Amino acid sequence: MKAILDFLTLIDRRVIYSVLIFSIIIPLFLKPSLPTRPTQEVIGAYNAVESLKDGDVLLISTDYGPSAYPELQPVYEVVLEQAFKKNVKVLLMTHWQFQGLIVGVSGIEKIAKKLDKKYGEDYLILGFKPGAVGVMVGLSEDFRNVFPNDYYGKPIDSYPIYKDIVGDDDVLNYKDIDLLFGFEAGATGDFWVQIVQARYGVKMAFSVTAVMAPGYFPYYQAKQVVGIVGGLKGAFDYESLAKKKGLASLIMVSQIPAHTIILLFILLGNVGFIIRRIVK
Amino acid sequence: MQTQIPVITTFISGILIMALFFIPRDPFTQIEQLTTRWYIIISGFALLLGIDSLILYHWRKIRRGDKDRIYSLILIISFFIALIWGIWAWYKYGGPFVQNSSYLWLFQNIYLPLDATMFSLLAFFIASAAYRAFRARNLESTLLLISAAIVMMGRVPFGGVIFVPFFFAFSILTGVYFLYIATRYVGLGSILRFFVGLLFIFLGISLFFPEFSKIISQFIPSLSDWIMQYPNNAGQRAINLGLILGSIAFSLRIIFGIERGYIR
Numbered sequence: 001m002k003a004i005l006d007f008l009t010l011i012d013r014r015v016i017y018s019v020l021i022f023s024i025i026i027p028l029f030l031k032p033s034l035p036t037r038p039t040q041e042v043i044g045a046y047n048a049v050e051s052l053k054d055g056d057v058l059l060i061s062t063d064y065g066p067s068a069y070p071e072l073q074p075v076y077e078v079v080l081e082q083a084f085k086k087n088v089k090v091l092l093m094t095h096w097q098f099q100g101l102i103v104g105v106s107g108i109e110k111i112a113k114k115l116d117k118k119y120g121e122d123y124l125i126l127g128f129k130p131g132a133v134g135v136m137v138g139l140s141e142d143f144r145n146v147f148p149n150d151y152y153g154k155p156i157d158s159y160p161i162y163k164d165i166v167g168d169d170d171v172l173n174y175k176d177i178d179l180l181f182g183f184e185a186g187a188t189g190d191f192w193v194q195i196v197q198a199r200y201g202v203k204m205a206f207s208v209t210a211v212m213a214p215g216y217f218p219y220y221q222a223k224q225v226v227g228i229v230g231g232l233k234g235a236f237d238y239e240s241l242a243k244k245k246g247l248a249s250l251i252m253v254s255q256i257p258a259h260t261i262i263l264l265f266i267l268l269g270n271v272g273f274i275i276r277r278i279v280k
Numbered sequence: 281m282q283t284q285i286p287v288i289t290t291f292i293s294g295i296l297i298m299a300l301f302f303i304p305r306d307p308f309t310q311i312e313q314l315t316t317r318w319y320i321i322i323s324g325f326a327l328l329l330g331i332d333s334l335i336l337y338h339w340r341k342i343r344r345g346d347k348d349r350i351y352s353l354i355l356i357i358s359f360f361i362a363l364i365w366g367i368w369a370w371y372k373y374g375g376p377f378v379q380n381s382s383y384l385w386l387f388q389n390i391y392l393p394l395d396a397t398m399f400s401l402l403a404f405f406i407a408s409a410a411y412r413a414f415r416a417r418n419l420e421s422t423l424l425l426i427s428a429a430i431v432m433m434g435r436v437p438f439g440g441v442i443f444v445p446f447f448f449a450f451s452i453l454t455g456v457y458f459l460y461i462a463t464r465y466v467g468l469g470s471i472l473r474f475f476v477g478l479l480f481i482f483l484g485i486s487l488f489f490p491e492f493s494k495i496i497s498q499f500i501p502s503l504s505d506w507i508m509q510y511p512n513n514a515g516q517r518a519i520n521l522g523l524i525l526g527s528i529a530f531s532l533r534i535i536f537g538i539e540r541g542y543i544r
Contacts, residue, residue: 013408020407034437039505066392067399097327098376099395102387105377130327134319141313146320152375199304210435214512218520221513233435256436258403263429263446265411270425270450273415274457 001279008272016265023257034252038237041220045205045227046241048179049079054087056178057165061192062092062107064185065099068209072183073103074235074248075207079181080111082242089161090123091177093147095132095188105151120159127151132188136195143172180204184212193219207234287537294535335359362386416454426450427507434504440497447496448487455480 038046052058060079064072083090092108094100105125112123119125126147129135138146143156150156156172157163166172180202182192189206196202197219203226208216210231219225229238232255235248300312338352346352369376369383376383416422429446433439458477462470487493533539 011411016408016411017404020404024403036437037501066395069392069396098387102377102384102392105375106384106388109378129320131316131320131323134316134323137312138316138320141309145313145317214508215516217508217513218516221509231435252437256438256442258407259432259436259439260442262407262410263432265407266414266425266429267446267449269411269414270416271453273417274453278457278460 005272005276005279008268009276011265011268019265020258020261023261024254027253027257028251030253031250032253034236034249034256036237036240038241039234041217041228041230042234042237043227043241044220045181045207045229046238048203048205048226049082049181052083052086052088052178055089055164056086057089057091057176058083059091059093059177059180060104060108061180061182061184061188062094062100062104063096063188064103064183064209065096066103068185069103070247070251071209071232071235072185072207073107074246075229075238076103076107076183077111077246078238078242078244079207080108081115081244084111084115084117084122087122088178089165091126091143091165092123093126094128095135096186097128097130101128101151121161121164124156124159124161125151126156133191133195136191140174140196140200141171174200174202177202182206184208189216193224197224205229207238210234283540283543286543287540290542291535291537294531331359416457422454427511430500431504431507434501434507439504440500443500444487444493444497448484451480451484451487455482455484 049058058079060076062072062076080090090108092104094104108123108125111117112119117123126143127150129146131138135146147156150159157170162172165176167176174196180192180196182189182204184192184206185208189208189212192204192206197204204224205227206216206225207229208231210233213228213230213234216225216228216230220228229235232248232252236252239246239248296311297315300308300315335356338355341352342349342356365383365386366376369381373381373383375381377387378384414421414425414428416425429443429450433443433446436442455477458473458480460477462473462477464470465473487496530539534542
């Protein structure tokens with residue numbers, strides 16, 4: 001009896017790791033087609049991008065790095081495709097230094113090349129500036145205060161896209177932004193809501209990592225954000241709404257056995273724990 | 281003087297920034313834009329300060345001959361390779377992350393997998409930690425366990441179907457446990473535990489009926505959404521309010537010079 005209880009309650013962590021790794025890897029080769037039921041938050045984010053019209057301006061903030069790549073990059077690429085297909089002007093910036101730049105720049109260049117969009121006419125990479133909250137407040141007056149030059153070092157007002165976006169006042173600020181889509185793996189998402197949405201009323205949606213998603217639900221319920229795409233499940237839902245089979249659809253397959261295995265180990269541990277308490 | 285000047289500067293800056301935030305009129309908006317630019321510039325210097333302290337920290341470890349100095353050496357070498365390579369890529373391709381840049385290759389093939397691997401390891405640690413820590417020790421931890429299981433399975437396709445056998449096993453187990461511990465209590469405590477045990481066993485047995493198990497499996501995703509939208513939101517709001525009130529209190533202590541830890 002003791003041996004059985006020990007087996008149930010003291011499983012070696014290497015056994016857990018091994019079972020988990022196989023449960024993640026094997027399904028990747030199966031590539032089944034999975035059903036999904038997108039949540040209201042994801043539908044809200046999708047509809048916000050879908051509702052943009054020709055000439056509208058989408059500000060994207062890629063505040064994440066490679067660690068959040070599998071959860072956020074699929075949504076980022078689908079959002080870009082949606083926007084470019086509708087001839088929406090896209091502005092890209094980041095608060096995440098080189099990490100946000102690499103995922104942001106490589107993603108937008110890949111999709112722009114695919115859809116034959118031109119830099120400076122259809123999209124503009126503003127780049128990175130340190131100071132998160134300071135940057136957000138600075139953008140409220142004039143984007144040129146914070147980003148006088150773009151990522152390639154040329155003045156942002158020298159591009160045709162700038163002239164297309166700004167009105168007669170020749171100033172680019174939050175009034176010109178029709179939607180802000182934040183891809184967040186840190187605290188900057190909260191700042192976007194608390195500073196930019198609360199003070200300037202900018203319409204915004206977010207794609208966030210699974211661990212951060214619960215923290216964003218109060219913003220959604222308070223209608224401060226129009227949509228949240230949370231974690232891999234959210235990314236998978238977003239791809240299914242856009243009728244695309246991208247990275248999220250591919251790796252979602254692994255999440256089913258991974259969650260099941262974790263739950264199975266928890267159950268085994270509890271079986272041993274409860275029997276041990278009864279036996280005592 | 282060494283303490284008075286920073287405290288006075290902090291007081292004036294703190295009060296001014298608060299006033300700027302709540303008065304969106306000129307000249308306050310102009311002053312806000314000016315202070316914002318200062319803030320961005322200072323943040324830039326903070327980055328340099330961070331690099332300086334990182335390099336110095338690891339350089340000292342190498343000079344002292346610490347046991348794990350090899351990692352410090354790798355860090356410093358990697359730092360300078362990345363720096364020099366980045367500058368060179370800027371010169372040659374017009375930017376380190378533009379298409380076809382060799383620096384982009386470095387990031388996509390070395391940094392990206394390394395960073396993703398580090399983060400992925402969390403899944404294994406979480407699995408191991410969940411197995412060890414998630415125990416139905418009392419009613420609160422049992423509720424946490426059940427809600428965590430519902431959210432986990434509600435977030436994957438077919439989660440509802442997979443959840444049913446788990447729910448059956450857990451219900452029977454918890455039911456038996458509650459019936460057993462009911463014998464250790466007297467009066468109302470015993471009656472309560474007896475009925476909770478019966479309820480769990482009833483739930484478990486009811487899953488033998490296909491109609492009921494079908495309802496449960498279809499209900500799980502909606503229940504997962506409900507947990508996220510209501511109990512989760514209530515908890516998050518409470519945490520946020522606590523955090524914000526704490527931040528305000530701490531900020532006021534700094535502004536009024538009660539908290540002076542930043543001077544040391």
